[in-house]
Amino acid sequence: MRKLFILLLAVLLPGLQHVCAQKPVRIAVIGLTHSHVNWILGREDRGDIEIVGIVEPNTDLAKRYLDRHGLSMELLYPDMESLFDEVSPEAVTAFGSIYEHLEVVEACAPRGIHVMVEKPLAVSMDHARKMEALAVKHQIHLLTNYETTWYASNHEVKRRVTGQSPIGELRRVVINDGHEGPMEIGVNQEFLDWLTDPKMNGGGAVIDFGCYGANLMTWLMDGQKPVSVTAELKQIKPEIYPNVDDEATILLDYPETQGVIQASWNWPFSRKDMEVYGKSGYYIAKNNTRLISREAGESQETPEQLKQRTYPYDDPFSYLAAVVRAEVEVSAKDLSSLENNMIVVEILDAARESAKKGKRIYLK
Known part of the structure; x- marks a missing residue:
């Protein structure tokens, strides 16, 4: 048993020490209407990200999600402008409709905030080209998350x-x-x-x-x-x-x-x-x-x-944190x-x- 414990420590400790040595990446969640948002709200606390704000105008929907995951309603903002007036996230994750992805990038890119959207990237090539141009101009990461990536x-x-x-x-x-x-x-x-x-x-x-x-x-x-x-x-x-x-x-x-x-x-x-x-x-x-x-x-x-x-290739938000830190x-x-x-x-x-x-x- 002692040998097994030592072996587990040898495998896990380097990764845990690495996470603990870093400050969590400050992340805001934009939108709660995509039910895949449970992925980030309910993930175990690995210490690599910190949710610093959530944007969702539907307070009833927000209360359901935040209560389910034991999160404070003090994190909630009605829109992105209200969030950015008070909080400075390093990255955001978009969990609204695909059509709204462009709006998220339009708000975040000029502020130098990295963006991860839930699949697919955009609702059309017209939207995708505008998003690409903003990401390139303002030198932000614009990532797309799929379950199958992991x-x-x-x-x-x-x-x-x-x-x-x-x-x-x-x-x-x-x-x-x-x-x-x-x-x-x-x-x-x-x-x-x-x-x-x-x-x-x-x-x-x-x-x-x-x-x-x-x-x-x-x-x-x-x-x-x-x-x-x-x-x-x-x-x-x-x-x-x-x-x-x-x-x-x-x-x-x-x-x-x-x-x-x-x-x-x-x-x-x-x-x-x-x-x-x-x-x-x-x-x-x-x-x-x-x-x-x-x-x-x-x-x-x-x-x-x-x-x-x-780690960090087993989870989209660990991956996002590693990208923001320039570790990946x-x-x-x-x-x-x-x-x-x-x-x-x-x-x-x-x-x-x-x-x-x-x-x-x-x-x-």
């Missing part, structure tokens, strides 16, 4: 297909993301109101879940844009979702690779998985830590149970990077255009 399985697949891959050149990637539907899984009304609004969300399942596949595919292709995008959007449940699609299939064409993104609000179970097929084998990332592989010469699949990623450098090819996510929005714009016009859309 999956150990995805990063292991990426490692194995980089360079001389055991499965050869990539031929086909199938990325599946979806659930039964936001209404069916019982998201709160404030989230549902904008998630099913074509202006505030930009679409339905094509945006909500299509962005995951566009993000991962762009990453696997080392930042390369597809030659073309072809998409079909459907309304299988128009009585529930009359204004947006609830089913999307997006085909991404590259010179030697095809990407298939399947995004759905109609599946019997929630799923976020990825299948990567090469010339001589395949990898299937089933969830965060489960990987299935079959390489050349193997007679059957090999299942693997991976360990969680290590964001590469243009990274999943969270502005460069990757500009391509994501371009793919989503092209997917909507393809479905509307019924034809393939070629990217510039």
Whole structure:
């Protein structure tokens, strides 16, 4: 037992000492209508961030969240201007509608405040270009958070297909993301109101879940844009979702690779998985830590149970803190990077255009 305790200390102590030696990064939360905000409000106290303010005009909604997570209503501000008059955060996280991401960057960038938005980056390329210009002009980090960014399985697949891959050149990637539907899984009304609004969300399942596949595919292709995008959007449940699609299939064409993104609000179970097929084998990332592989010469699949990623790459807010402290450098090819996510929005714009016009859309 004593040897085990010493071993655990040897593994954990360097990371704990590093966190304790640093002041927490001061973070403000902008918006509470995206239910993924529970992620930051309910995370364990690692000592790397401090929530110094929360902006949400809906006080009833704010009280529900803050009471749930044991946070003081004194943190609450009705708007960003009121927050910035009293508090100076180093970074903000945006958990409102996708349409509101531009407004957050417009307020934060001139003040030199870094921004992490919940996926996707923007509601359209028009918004994305304005956000990009502000981030570049004022030299702030503008990051996009996806749940799948922190999956150990995805990063292991990426490692194995980089360079001389055991499965050869990539031929086909199938990325599946979806659930039964936001209404069916019982998201709160404030989230549902904008998630099913074509202006505030930009679409339905094509945006909500299509962005995951566009993000991962762009990453696997080392930042390369597809030659073309072809998409079909459907309304299988128009009585529930009359204004947006609830089913999307997006085909991404590259010179030697095809990407298939399947995004759905109609599946019997929630799923976020990825299948990567090469010339001589395949990898299937089933969830965060489960990987299935079959390489050349193997007679059957090999299942693997991976360990969680290590700090600060296991959590978006630890990662954000490390980026703000300049302890982690964001590469243009990274999943969270502005460069990757500009391509994501371009793919989503092209997917909507393809479905509307019924034809393939070629990217510039």
